Amino acid sequence: MIALLKRDLALAVRAGGGFGLGLAFFLIVVVLVPFGVGPEAAVLSRIAPGILWVAALLAALLSLDRIFALDFEDGSLPLLATSPLPLEGVALIKGAAHWITTGLPLTLAAPALGFLLNMAPGAYLWLLLSLALGTPALSMIGTFGAALTVGLRRGGLLMSLLVLPLYVPTLIFGAEAVQRGAAGLPATTPLLMVAGITLGCYALLPFAAAAALRVNLR
Amino acid sequence: MGLIVSDVTVARSGAPLLAGLSFTVAEGTALVLRGPNGIGKTTLLRTLAGLQPPVAGTVTFPDDSAAYASHADGIKAQLTVVENLRFWAEVHGSTVPDTVYQAFELTDLKDRLAGTLSAGQKRRLGLARLGVIGRKVLFLDEPTVSLDAFSVKGFARWLREEHLARGGLAVIATHIDLGLEAPELELSPFRAAPDAAGGSDEAFL
Numbered sequence: 001m002i003a004l005l006k007r008d009l010a011l012a013v014r015a016g017g018g019f020g021l022g023l024a025f026f027l028i029v030v031v032l033v034p035f036g037v038g039p040e041a042a043v044l045s046r047i048a049p050g051i052l053w054v055a056a057l058l059a060a061l062l063s064l065d066r067i068f069a070l071d072f073e074d075g076s077l078p079l080l081a082t083s084p085l086p087l088e089g090v091a092l093i094k095g096a097a098h099w100i101t102t103g104l105p106l107t108l109a110a111p112a113l114g115f116l117l118n119m120a121p122g123a124y125l126w127l128l129l130s131l132a133l134g135t136p137a138l139s140m141i142g143t144f145g146a147a148l149t150v151g152l153r154r155g156g157l158l159m160s161l162l163v164l165p166l167y168v169p170t171l172i173f174g175a176e177a178v179q180r181g182a183a184g185l186p187a188t189t190p191l192l193m194v195a196g197i198t199l200g201c202y203a204l205l206p207f208a209a210a211a212a213l214r215v216n217l218r
Numbered sequence: 219m220g221l222i223v224s225d226v227t228v229a230r231s232g233a234p235l236l237a238g239l240s241f242t243v244a245e246g247t248a249l250v251l252r253g254p255n256g257i258g259k260t261t262l263l264r265t266l267a268g269l270q271p272p273v274a275g276t277v278t279f280p281d282d283s284a285a286y287a288s289h290a291d292g293i294k295a296q297l298t299v300v301e302n303l304r305f306w307a308e309v310h311g312s313t314v315p316d317t318v319y320q321a322f323e324l325t326d327l328k329d330r331l332a333g334t335l336s337a338g339q340k341r342r343l344g345l346a347r348l349g350v351i352g353r354k355v356l357f358l359d360e361p362t363v364s365l366d367a368f369s370v371k372g373f374a375r376w377l378r379e380e381h382l383a384r385g386g387l388a389v390i391a392t393h394i395d396l397g398l399e400a401p402e403l404e405l406s407p408f409r410a411a412p413d414a415a416g417g418s419d420e421a422f423l
Contacts, residue, residue, distance in 0.1 A: 010296075011294060014297075074291070079292040
């Protein structure tokens with residue numbers, strides 16, 4: 001399993017691996033928002049938590065269809081399926097590798113972009129925490145979506161439609177935690193909800209993803 | 219204990235292809251599958267390897283001993299030859315023996331990115347994977363596609379001396395003569411009747 005994680009990380013940072021693509025997308029979306037809604041600091045400050053969370057979510061979505069599609073195209077996936085690794089483990093590692101290459105950089109970059117949107121000073125810590133707890137769920141839900149649509153032509157679009165509604169709970173509680181932090185209210189409850197969603201995803205979705213892969217590999 | 223296939227029926231997208239297929243392959247021997255295109259060689263090999271369930275019948279071989287190799291090699295273009303092989307070795311909990319590079323003529327290509335290899339060289343790398351994973355039961359689908367005559371001989375020698383001689387077994391679908399003293403199984407007589415009962419997913423499609 002460690003070998004698979006190492007390989008996926010190596011592939012991500014090599015030429016054409018797409019590492020940094022999600023991060024650049026995140027940056028551009030957040031920079032575009034002030035052009036769209038105008039430069040009033042009060043407005044930007046109010047919408048900053050929501051914008052940052054939605055942008056992070058879309059940036060994570062961008063690279064999801066690569067999770068299994070590349071391995072399916074070059075034939076690695078059936079070979080992994082007949083290897084000693086359980087497919088559940090493969091799905092778990094794929095989700096974790098996706099988080100390390102997209103979710104983690106997004107989390108670390110978000111405070112700097114919060115500054116661009118004039119976010120309230122009290123919200124930075126909560127932004128970092130909520131993204132750190134929430135983005136792993138985005139990766140794992142996305143892995144499940146990618147497993148469902150692997151092998152379909154133009155599967156990426158269908159996957160977005162399947163996955164985005166599943167992102168709603170994470171988005172609601174994640175953005176809520178930052179909003180509360182910005183307003184100086186206690187934000188522990190939404191954070192706990194985000195953490196719960198993430199843990200639930202990692203406990204259940206590898207099995208669902210493996211089942212979907214088995215059907216799609218037939 | 220070798221490979222025992224008893225009364226197996228295989229289907230592709232719900233349509234039965236081969237029915238009533240029974241054979242055994244003992245340790246240290248190979249079986250060559252013959253038959254025209256579309257008869258179901260690939261489907262049969264995928265079923266034997268466990269990638270899809272048989273419609274009927276049973277396939278038995280020792281647990282965790284099978285490996286499958288198809289037209290697609292599972293090679294990552296951005297990794298070097300060594301990195302590709304090391305990955306598959308680690309996944310299977312083994313290491314890459316140096317003899318593999320000689321057997322598959324990869325010694326001079328070790329540090330090349332797999333994406334820069336020719337089709338035949340890629341195929342050799344894909345086959346070299348079989349040499350590092352240490353699996354006893356091999357299901358090979360057209361293993362010699364895009365190999366030159368010399369490499370075909372090299373692969374046949376590896377199969378005979380490194381794999382079969384050490385108690386491995388292989389089921390191979392191929393159209394060319396590998397030079398193995400292996401029995402051949404013609405699949406045409408097992409062609410399933412068009413309306414044979416079988417995995418009818420049609421009701422749900």
